[in-house]
Amino acid sequence: MSMIRDLRAAVRPSRPMLRKDTGAYDTTRDPGTTSAVVDCAIYRDGARVESSKPLTPHEAMRRVRRDGGFVWIGLHEPTEAEFAGIASEFGLHPLAVEDAVQAHQRPKLERYDDSLFTVFKTIHYVEHDELTANSQVVETGEVMCFTGRDFFITVRHGGQGSLRALRHRLQDDPELLAKGPSAVLHAIADHVVDGYIAVADAVQDDIDEVETEVFSPGRKGTPRGTDAGQIYQLKREVMEFKRAVSPLMRPLQLLSERPMRLIDPDIQKYFRDVADHLARVQEQVTGFDELLNSILQANLAQASVAQNEDMRKITSWAAIIAVPTMVCGVYGMNFDYMPELRWKFGYPMVLGITAMICFGIHRTLKRNGWL
DSSP states (O other): OOHHTTTTHHOOOOOOGGGGGGSSSSOOOOOOSSEEEEEEEEETTTTTEOOSOOOHHHHHHHHHHHHHHHEEEEEOOOOHHHHHHHHHHHHHHHHHHHHHHHOOOOEEEEEEEEEEEEEEEEEEEESSOOTTTTTTEEEEEEEEEEEESEEEEEEESSHHHHHHHHHHHTOHHHHOOHHHOOOHHHHHHHHHHHHHHHHHHHHHHHHHHHHHHHSSOOOOGSSOOOHHHHHHHHHHHHHHHHHHHHHGGGHHHHHHHHOOOTTHHHHHHHHHHHHHHHHHHHHHHHHHHHHHHHHHHHHHHHHHHHHHHHHHHHHHHHHHHHHHHHHHHHHHHSSSSSSSSOTHHHHHHHHHHHHHHHHHHHHHHHTTTTO
C-alpha cells in the first residue's frame, strides 16, 4: 500500500538541524487563546473537517459520534478544572487524568478499558556559547497522549515540543490520517525519538569539546586539564537525557510487539522502527555517561599529577635553600674558635663551597625530573 511505503516520509520528511533551528518550537499558545485548548479538530476519511467557528471538545465529540471520524484535541498545561470537562466527556481514567495534569511523569504506557495513556519526555538542546559549570545543556518537557477509538488527546507540559508542525504534516497526508488515532500516536512517537537523535548529536559535540580540552597539551607538553565542574554539569545533563530515553523502551516494545485493539495492525509494525531508533539513542546516551565518567576520572588524575609535580618542585627548591641556610646558621653562632674565621679567604671560600653544593643538588634534581 502506498500509504504504508510513504509513512516515514510523511511523519518526518527531514530531520531538523537542532543547533541552527530558529523556529521549530512553538513555546506559547495561540494568540487570543483563553483556555488550555490549543487546537480541536475533527478528521474524517483522512481530511480535516472545516468548521465556521472554533469547535469545543464537547461539540467535536458529538459530531464524531454522529458522523464518524475522530477528534484530535491538543492542550497545553491544562489545570485540573480545565481538564475535568474533557476527561468526563471522553471517559478518561482518573489516574491517567491526575498524571496528565500534574506532569513530571516517567515515560510509560498504560492501558485502560477504552483508551491508551502514553507519556513521552521531549528533549530540547539549549544553545550556549561556552560550556560552564552552570550551563543548561538540555531542557525537558512532556507530551501525554490519550488514544481512543474515535479520539486522540495530547497534553503538553513545558515550553518546547509543539506539535503544530507535525499536525500540519499529517494533514498533508490524508491516506495516513485515515488510519485513525493510532497513526497520530505513531507520528508523535517518531517525532519525539527524532528529537532525541538530534539532541544526541549536539551533546556529542559538547563531549568532544570537553574531551579535547582535557587532553590537549598545556605547558611543556603535559595535558592542561579543565574545570571538573564543567564535566560534572555535562554529566548531570546527560543523566537527565537518559531519564527521558531509557524508560521509553518498554512502552515502544509493547506498542510494536503486542496486538492492541486500539492500534491499527498496519501502523503497529512501524513502531518497531521507532523502537529500533530509540535503542540506538539509548546506547549512545549510555556511552556518553561512561565516557564522561572516564573523562572526569582522567581530569582528576591530571589534577593530582599536577599537584604532585608542584610539590616536588617546592621540595627540590627547599632542599637547595637548606644548604646556605645551614651554613649561614653555623657561622652566625657567637664562637671565637671557628674554622677559617680569621683567614681573609675564608668568607669567599665558604660562599663558593655553598654555591657548588647548591649547584650539584640542582643538577641532580634536574636530571631526575624534579625540576
